[in-house]
Amino acid sequence: MVKIEKKKKKTIPLSKRERKRYVLIEILNADVAEKDFYFGFWIELLGFFGSRGLAEINPRIVLYKNNKVIVKCKRGKETELIAGLGFINKIRNKKVILNPLLTSGTIKKLKTEAQMN
């Protein structure tokens, strides 16, 4: 009889994972709900970069607090992400300006900078 052994799924070790960058963004001029921001952000970036470009950037919203957002992206693609922010001028018919404040390799630094703890 063949013994079937269940193997535990191993997570990829930290050193072998893809490098990423975190960008701290400030939303100026309007109070925007997290869901609305998510939608507006996605639509504009998708419109400009297309599905392939957006997949390469791979942006993810990590944290949203007090009109400040931390967005994660692939390392080396932060320039594209920041450039894409320029195209966002309205979220839910509220005019906004997205101001990239800081880029970092760790989330901790951005949290302390934005006082998000």
Added chain:
Amino acid sequence: MDIVYGQPLKELLQVSSYFKEQLIVLVNTELQEAAVKKKYLKTCFLVNEKTDLNKIKNKRKAVIGGSVAANEFAVKIGANYLLQPCNEKQFFDLGLAKKLSENNITVVLMFDELRGKNSFERHLYWKNYLEVVNYCKRKGTKFIVASGGTDPLALRPRKVRRALAEILGLPKEKAKEYLSEEIK
């Protein structure tokens, strides 16, 4: 440095001081210039073929491109800025880039105009500006991305404009250098 069209000056001043950015407001008449100067902002005259150039000697001049004649006119009068040298059609070439470089004229992409286009027109704009930046890079012509809106909320932070110039193909150091130029 950022270039915008004339607009509500109070709000403009608020937003620009938040971004800590030196603003150049494009004006058509001396009356507008006086109003802008009251707010301690820099001005630049929008010039076309009908403008009397004797009146605005020794002042900053900008020409809106978008045709071969307009682009050549900017070189002829020795303007400081050539705004929007091309649109959905290409009017920019290597020869013009060389002439602009010799006359120390800065090529400006007005970002608000690009942003307002639909996706089809936008791709044509983008394609043409990729060529413009390539020519500017080869001939050493200055190129900047400016906000260029008629609304204070169309102002874009320097980081965003620098990133746009970079993804258009301008080297990182050059994009930073051209945008951080201060005007006396």
